[in-house]
Amino acid sequence: MEIIRYPSEEQWASLIKRPALDVTDLFDTVRTVLDEVRKEGDVAVKRYGEKFDQVALSDLLVSADELDEAESLISPALKQAIRTAKSNIETFHAMQQFEGEKIETSPGVVCWQKAVAIEKVGLYVPGGTAPLFSTVLMLAVPARIAGCKEIVLCSPPNKEGKIHPAILFAAKEAGVSMVCKVGGIQAIAAMAYGTQSIPKVYKIFGPGNQYVTAAKQWVSLKEVAIDMPAGPSEVEVIADETADPAFIASDFLSQAEHGADSQALLLTTAESLIDPVVEEIHKQLNRLPRKAITEKALAHCRIILLKDREELIRFTNAYAPEHLIIQTADYRELADRIENAGSVFLGPYTPESAGDYASGTNHTLPTNGYARAYSGVNLDSFIKKITFQEISHAGILGLGETIRIMAENEELEAHRHAVTLRMKK
Structure with missing residues (x-):
């Protein structure tokens, strides 16, 4: 972890760079898989599933029996947690529903908009190093509220040909139409082009590794829409001398454990905060089961000491973090001046984990500085607005x-x- 004290503004450009992989290097591999799935359909999907996931499948679709079985395989406590999170996500996204009004722009000229759901959407849910059942809720719940008629979910199976039961339970609870045992590039290809088993969709959502990201970018050029450009997850914390070092360290580590290419930044004007935070990070790191992954991420995490409040604000808006946590005495005033961020977490008792799981906001957010121009996933992501006029x-x-x-x-x-x-x- 790097500690930088009072960097000049000329240094800021290098400090806001992410440890992101240039996915264009992967396009040759990606194009090969995409082309074969487009031409061969299920045959190619199964072939690449056997190659990449080490599992030979006779059927790509999850059956009703498998969905029912999944419910019996997870604990009552987890089922209740998923239902509570689903309820909060529903509440937050339902209030985003669009109400169009007719307006007479000139005498005898009436214009209006109507919101219409995207008919078919595809959701990609990773299942590699962690089963991201929370992502099922974040994508499927607003899709259902929007009124999407067909919600197709793809997630990679394990070597027994099964998808994690929590992913299946969340999919059933959230109203997913179809769950497919497909991961990686071949999942994106199947949803973009359609196969014998998997229907073509009109927009693809969800995170994934660099191959999934590259595949989404490639098919978005002319085949299907995607939610947003994606990259490794990131958090920025703004803190002052009133902040709890243990809280800051926990936020750092919860971000770093996402993956080796994740990034966490601490911005502060309080020199006295740095050593206690570093000490807490090392103390808490030793308790983590994903310590090896987290340590790799910490190698490109930074603590940056800045001169004053104005620099905190300007650096933050330049960095445009996916997640921004503000733990200062005047956090509401600082928040009012933030222009570029995916999701903002205010005060000492609002960890990023709340937004990741259950507070109700969406955790599918723009990374790699795209928060300068993109919103996170919301109800509007699943609809299109048609304009009407009558003269x-x-x-x-x-x-x-x-x-x-x-x-x-x-x-x-x-x-x-x-x-x-x-x-x-």
Whole structure:
């Protein structure tokens, strides 16, 4: 872990860089798998499942019996936790529903919008180093609230050909239409192109490793929409001398344990905070079962001492963190000045873990600085808005000349004529 004291603004550009892999290096491998799945369908999906997941499957779809069995394989406490989290996620996302109103922009010219669900969506849920059943809830619950007719979920099976029972239970609870035992590039290909078993979808959501990320980017060029560009997970903590070093360390480590390429930053103006935080990080690290992965991530984590509050704000907006935790005495005032962040966690008792699981906000968020331009997944991610307009006879007479002049000056005579005919009528 690197400690940087009072960096000049010229150094900031290098300090906000992530330890992200350039996925363009993987495109040759990705294109091969995509092309074979597009041409061969289920045959290629099964072949690559055997190659990458070491499992030979006769059927790619999870059966109703397997869904029922999954419910009996997880504890009552976990089932209740999943249901509680689902309820909070439903509550938060349901309040985002769009209510369009008709507006008369000119006399006789009425315009409005209607929100329509994306008919078919695909959800990718990793199952490698950790079974991310929480991601099932974060994606499937808003998809169902939005009204998506077909919700297809792909997740890699284990060597026995099974998907983790918590993923299956969450999928059933959240209203997923179909669960497929497919992971990696071949899962993205199956959802993008469609196979004999897996339908083609119109938009793909969900995190994944660098191969999944590269595959999503490639198919998004002309085949299907995706939720957002993705990269390794990250957190930034802003803290002052009032913050609890143990809390900061726990937030650092909860981010670092996601993967070896995850990143955590601490920004502070309090020199006295640095040593206690470092001490707490080492103390808590030794208790973690994923210590080896977490240690690798800590190698590119940083503690940065800045001069004043203004630098904290400007550096944060330049970094544009996926997750931002503010543990300062004036955290609400600081939060008001944050312009670039995926999700913000305020005060000492709001860990990132709450948003990851159960507070209700979505944990599928823009990484790698994309928070400058992208929102996290929300209800709007699963809908499209169609505009409507209706112009009366009086309306076209009032607005027509404006349209005619603009069309004439763009040298589009057919446009002008379409209005002229109606005005004469």
